[in-house]
Amino acid sequence: MKRRVLLLLCAVGIAAGAEILPDPLTGVKRASAKGSQSAVLAGGCFWCTEVVFEQLAGVTNVVSGYAGGTRETAKYNLVAAGETDHAESIQITFDPSRISYGELLKVFFATAHDPTQLNKQGPDHGAQYRSAIFYANDEQRQIAKTYIEQLGQAKAFRAQIVTQVRELKQFFPAEQSHQDFVKRNPGHPYVVVNAVPKVKKTRETFPALLKK
Numbered sequence: 001m002k003r004r005v006l007l008l009l010c011a012v013g014i015a016a017g018a019e020i021l022p023d024p025l026t027g028v029k030r031a032s033a034k035g036s037q038s039a040v041l042a043g044g045c046f047w048c049t050e051v052v053f054e055q056l057a058g059v060t061n062v063v064s065g066y067a068g069g070t071r072e073t074a075k076y077n078l079v080a081a082g083e084t085d086h087a088e089s090i091q092i093t094f095d096p097s098r099i100s101y102g103e104l105l106k107v108f109f110a111t112a113h114d115p116t117q118l119n120k121q122g123p124d125h126g127a128q129y130r131s132a133i134f135y136a137n138d139e140q141r142q143i144a145k146t147y148i149e150q151l152g153q154a155k156a157f158r159a160q161i162v163t164q165v166r167e168l169k170q171f172f173p174a175e176q177s178h179q180d181f182v183k184r185n186p187g188h189p190y191v192v193v194n195a196v197p198k199v200k201k202t203r204e205t206f207p208a209l210l211k212k
Contacts, residue, residue, distance in 0.1 A: 044121025
């Protein structure tokens with residue numbers, strides 16, 4: 001089982017070597033009018049990434065789910081066993097007049113996960129825990145690719161960024177038991193060791209982006 005307590009002593013997947021990242025060269029400007037957009041990101045256990053982005057002002061909803069595979073294989077037992085093409089992912093609904101896509105990516109790379117870990121994140125191993133950005137349109141694709149190149153040129157991390165940038169075919173919400181897992185289970189051993197430090201890191205690094 002993926003959540004075995006014996007794995008809890010493994011390193012928490014927070015970006016290695018990156019304390020403060022530069023703003024993206026593109027995509028950081030906020031929209032002039034209110035609206036609703038979505039972003040789909042994968043960075044290890046969706047319990048942990050979901051709770052990071054739920055803290056941010058302008059984020060109206062975060063759903064844990066699966067991206068990269070088919071509808072038939074979008075089931076937790078199959079994904080967790082590494083038997084699908086899915087990655088554990090989150091779908092973020094946000095108001096671009098309050099937080100930009102570029103700002104979401106900055107949080108994604110800085111505190112939500114470690115983008116230098118290949119097919120793993122902290123205690124979780126397998127391609128289902130890969131780092132990935134699933135873009136919805138060409139603008140998101142370009143912003144993501146440009147930012148990854150920017151971070152690489154700036155040597156923002158001690159190791160190479162391995163984040164995939166892939167077209168979003170479809171996002172499949174996970175089972176209800178996985179939604180808001182951290183909020184509902186704050187004392188769960190996995191949550192305490194792996195999710196709570198990411199929440200704390202985000203609050204310390206991005207106080208201006210937090211909900212009041």
